[in-house]
Amino acid sequence: MSIKKIAKEAGVSTATVSRVLNNPGYKCSSEELRERIWKIARELNYMPNEAARNLKKGITDTSQKVWYLDVLMTRTGNLETDPFFSELLRVIESEIHRQGCILMHIFHQPLFSNDRKCRTENIDKVIAQMEPDGDIRSDGLIIIGKCNDNVLKKLSAKYKSIVSVNRNSTNYLVDEVICDGKRIAALAVEYLIGLGHRKIGYVGDCHNESRYKGYQDTLFHYGIDMDISYVIEAEHTEAEGYAVMERLIQRGDAPTAIYCANDMIAIGMLKCLNKYKNRYYVPSIISSDDIEEAQYTKPMLTSVRLPKEEMGKFALYMLVDRLSGGHKGIVRTELEGKLMIRESCTLVENANRMEYYI
Template sequence: MSIKKIAQMTGASVSTVSRVLNNPDYKCQDSKLRDRIWKAAVEINYVPNEAARSLKKGGNADGPKNYYINILLTRSDSSHSDPFFDELLRVIESEIHKNSCILSRVWYNSTFSDDRRAAREKADRLADEMYEQTGDRCDGLIIIGRCSKDALKKLKAAFKNVVSVNRNSTNYEVDEVLCDGRKIASMAIEHLLKLGHSNIAYVGNIRNEARFEGYMEAMRKHDIEVLPELIFDTDQTESHGYEVMENVLKSEERPTAFYCANDITAVGMIKCLKAVIDRYAVKSILLTVEVTLITVTVNTIFGIFAAWVITKYRFRVKKVLSALIDLPLTISPIIAGLIFVLTFGRNSILYPLLTSLGIKIIFAVPGIVLATIFVTFPFISRELIPVMTAAGTDEEEAAALMGAGFFRIFTQITLPDIKWALMYGIVLCSARAMGEFGAVSILSGHLRGRTNTMPLHIEVTYQAFDFTGAFAMSAILVVMALVILVIRNILEYRGRRNDL
């Protein structure tokens, strides 16, 4: 079978097929094309034409003997489940073809990596079945991944020239290519310790695992006690990594760092974190919108009422009321938050009453709403007071003398005069409510997914070094602010035209 056949099967050019088969690092424009080429090569048992290659190089046309090589991956029962081993397989396949050998078969069978399963499902029978599938075309077997000792003996008996590629030694049962798992783990733990972590968890297999030994060795070296709850003995799969992180997030005391003995397990843990962070982000957006809507509604009602009282009536404490409306503008939001804590907190007079009624203010949404209402209260009333003062009371008094009720006077006389100022105040109130940080930070308790608004979520993600998440949420907040700014400018323009 030739390269042309593979090109026809995959729809790639002959030159592209040649580059992929002879260079495992070659990157195609279509990321899936390389997978299709390798799959086709295995399917047709492709072997390079060594005679043609020798003639091209000016050598002898009589090439060496072709050897049939088989590969067994013990990581999982299906292909494309572990990025590391997938890439390792491609490199080995490329070397097989470069050396004029034929890749006869590739098996995926995790039974050989588990001592109990290998004994239960009879590894010797599985090894014999694998050899029969080769049709005696087997000059060597490459085992990628962990293999139990008993299963390794069975495979060695069935196949000749067995080579193991793994991070844990087989005690020289067969020829092997190893990475020093103990040293790798020890170096990783040393790095985490230098960063200031001591509560470091281990995630992975602990039986006959060099990386676990390296983890324990590094922790003992620094006299750090390894608590049982820091050890997560789990299968090295993405789903088990996801499950581990879910359990960690449910616990009250969490590790500050993790060492994963396997890449795919770490991928599962990261996916779990990403899913949780995404949920937190959505909840923070929804909470911000909810608080803003409640705040704007309450401040609109009380802002109109306050402006009406100040501009339509005369009374002695009028200046005092006007000063109280401006009070939130003169007080720091953090001080405002502390005032609410003193008023509704555990040591306040109102706390027993609120507790008996089942009402929670501090570290709950009601506290966030109250703080936001207080901070944004002046924005609507201060936009309405100048307009209502300029309009005077003559029209309302005339309508009242003619028998019109309060509601009719407000909707048909007052509201048309103040509508642009009212909408302008609502826009300013909305912008301030969405961006409020100080008072909300004091009252929220930073409970992710429960009391964190968008500004608080940005702070938490930034402090957790999730710069991408922080800037993404910041971008959303900026877009919302720009929309409000555009609306404000439109209303301001319409208001000026109306005055003319």
């Protein structure tokens, strides 16, 4: 199946299709168009040129075998809710095609990230619904996001190879590429402490969330008491961040700095501050992930960048290596985050300054 066919189905030029499929950093005119191109490519079983040439030559060597792969998204059923996972998926899709593999299915199953629900739901039935309709059975699976241990074990019986790409470890149940959430949180909180802040809050998931644990551990390491009233459990969405900031503005005693578990929470908080322009409460705000939107907020958001490109490339390398008869034991690859300092944090003595919000 050629790029011309995909372009015709999508109603765009072949150049646009080529850029979308081969360059994860390419800024398409809209996310909807990007997703439509990828959807058509999957439906038409688009095969990169290198893989197609190998099939025509009858090459069966495992090092050049065409692998059929699935992707499982467990964090959210809506890619717009958390753009980090959308950006990571974009990298992985492009890398799958670059490696000469074929992406068969993208599954969205947030249930698998919820340990409590996994104990009460019929997991076997949900997994059975992931069975393909056709004759081709996928060889490997990339899991993006946290996944219940029991689900991992069941999926391991279904696929020849699985790689988990996440912020938290799977306890060596499958190969994994992680950017340790505790270290990410430590980078953020240490930066706030370096600016003189001692009243540091946390907004995000508090249940089995490594970033929350990293926040706690870092405060303890520096001898700073954690005020539980500064810890606000919230979903990782822009709307939640906005609502939390509305409540904080009305409080008498509030943290001078806030670490948000992801960028979407922080972006919601910044939008709230921009709307109310409250001169009496303007906290420093820092977060994690560094999605594309972070550098376009007002003020520009300080965030810890996760290396999405490297995470995607390592995941594909590990998956294909095991499928090709390479490594046998469980392998964990840990990557480091990078602090991206912008405008949303200030020295504690400069707190409540509104220049970026006016």
